Amino acid sequence: MHIPVLQKEVIQYLNPQPDENFIDATIGGGGHAAEILQKIAPRGKVLGIDWTPEAISEIKKNPNLILVCDNFANLSEIIKRYKFNKVSGILFDLGYSSWHLEESKRGFSFQKKEPLDMRYNAQNQLTAEKIVNFWSKFEIERVLADYGEEKRVRKIAEKIIEARKQKPIKNTAHLTEIIKQAGSAPRLTFQALRIAVNDELNNIEKALPQALQILAPRGRLVIISFHSLEDRIVKNFLKNNSLNLNILTKKPVIPTRQEIIINSRSRSAKLRACIKI
Numbered sequence: 001m002h003i004p005v006l007q008k009e010v011i012q013y014l015n016p017q018p019d020e021n022f023i024d025a026t027i028g029g030g031g032h033a034a035e036i037l038q039k040i041a042p043r044g045k046v047l048g049i050d051w052t053p054e055a056i057s058e059i060k061k062n063p064n065l066i067l068v069c070d071n072f073a074n075l076s077e078i079i080k081r082y083k084f085n086k087v088s089g090i091l092f093d094l095g096y097s098s099w100h101l102e103e104s105k106r107g108f109s110f111q112k113k114e115p116l117d118m119r120y121n122a123q124n125q126l127t128a129e130k131i132v133n134f135w136s137k138f139e140i141e142r143v144l145a146d147y148g149e150e151k152r153v154r155k156i157a158e159k160i161i162e163a164r165k166q167k168p169i170k171n172t173a174h175l176t177e178i179i180k181q182a183g184s185a186p187r188l189t190f191q192a193l194r195i196a197v198n199d200e201l202n203n204i205e206k207a208l209p210q211a212l213q214i215l216a217p218r219g220r221l222v223i224i225s226f227h228s229l230e231d232r233i234v235k236n237f238l239k240n241n242s243l244n245l246n247i248l249t250k251k252p253v254i255p256t257r258q259e260i261i262i263n264s265r266s267r268s269a270k271l272r273a274c275i276k277i
C-alpha cells in the first residue's frame with residue numbers, strides 16, 4: 001500500500017475548507033485525496049488525475065470525487081472537459097507510487113527481475129527496453145547525464161552497447177548486471193530511464209503554468225518532488241512567477257525523522273507551496 005508522504009503538511013498548506021474544489025493531479029493510491037475529501041465535505045469536489053489507469057481503478061468511489069486517467073501536462077484541457085472550476089488548490093505529488101515498484105511488473109525496481117518497461121501508461125510508445133536496445137551511445141549518455149546526474153555515463157553507455165551486441169537487454173536483472181560491470185550502482189540509471197520514458201521533466205514544466213492559471217485568486221499550489229531535477233524546476237517556477245504568487249515555503253519542507261522511519265520512501269521528499277495573488 002502507498003503511504004501518502006507529508007500528509008499533515010499537505011493539508012496544512014492546501015488548507016481545504018468545506019465546499020471548496022481541489023485538483024489532485026497525481027491521485028495515485030488516493031491517500032492525500034481521501035483527507036482532502038473529508039475536509040471539503042459536504043459539497044466540495046476533488047478532480048483526481050493519474051496517468052496510470054491501474055491507480056485510478058483501485059480508488060474507492062466517492063460522489064465528490066471525479067477520476068480522470070490522463071497526463072497532468074493536459075491540465076487545462078482536462079478541466080475544460082469536466083467543466084471543473086473555482087479551484088481552491090492543486091496538489092502534485094510527483095513520480096511513482098509504491099504500486100509501481102511493488103506490483104506493476106513494469107521494471108521500476110532494480111531489486112526485481114521484470115521486463116524493462118517503466119511506462120506509467122502502456123499507451124505510451126517509448127519503453128526503457130527501446131532506449132537501451134535501439135538508441136545510440138550518444139543518446140544513452142545524454143539520458144544518463146541529464147536525468148540521472150550519473151558520473152560514469154560514458155562507461156555505462158559503453159557497457160550497454162557492448163552487451164546488446166551479444167543479446168538484447170530485456171529485463172531489469174540484465175541491465176543491473178551491466179551497470180554493475182561499469183562499476184556503478186543501478187539507482188541513478190533506473191531513475192534516468194524512467195524520467196526519459198515518461199518525459200517526466202517536460203510534463204512538470206508544462207503543467208505548472210497551467211496550474212497557476214487555473215487556480216482561483218488566493219488558490220494554493222502544493223508540489224512534492226523526490227529528486228533535485230524535479231525540485232529545481234519547481235523552485236525556478238516559483239521564483240520566476242514571484243510577482244503573481246506568495247511563496248509559503250522559503251525553504252522546502254521535508255519529512256520529520258519519525259516519518260522517514262515509518263516510510264523510507266519519504267526521505268527524499270521536498271514540499272514547496274504558494275498562494276496565487
Ligand SMILES: C[S@@+](CC[C@H](N)C(=O)[O-])C[C@H]1O[C@@H](n2cnc3c(N)ncnc32)[C@H](O)[C@@H]1O
Pocket residue numbers: 002003004005025026027028029030031032033049050051052055070071072073093094095096097120203
Ligand atoms: C507519488 S504517487 C502519488 C500518491 C498519492 N498522492 C497518494 O496519496 O496515494 C505519484 C502518481 O503520479 C502519477 N503520475 C506520474 N506522472 C504523471 C503525469 N504526468 N500525469 C498524471 N499522473 C502522473 C503516477 O502514476 C503515480 O500514481
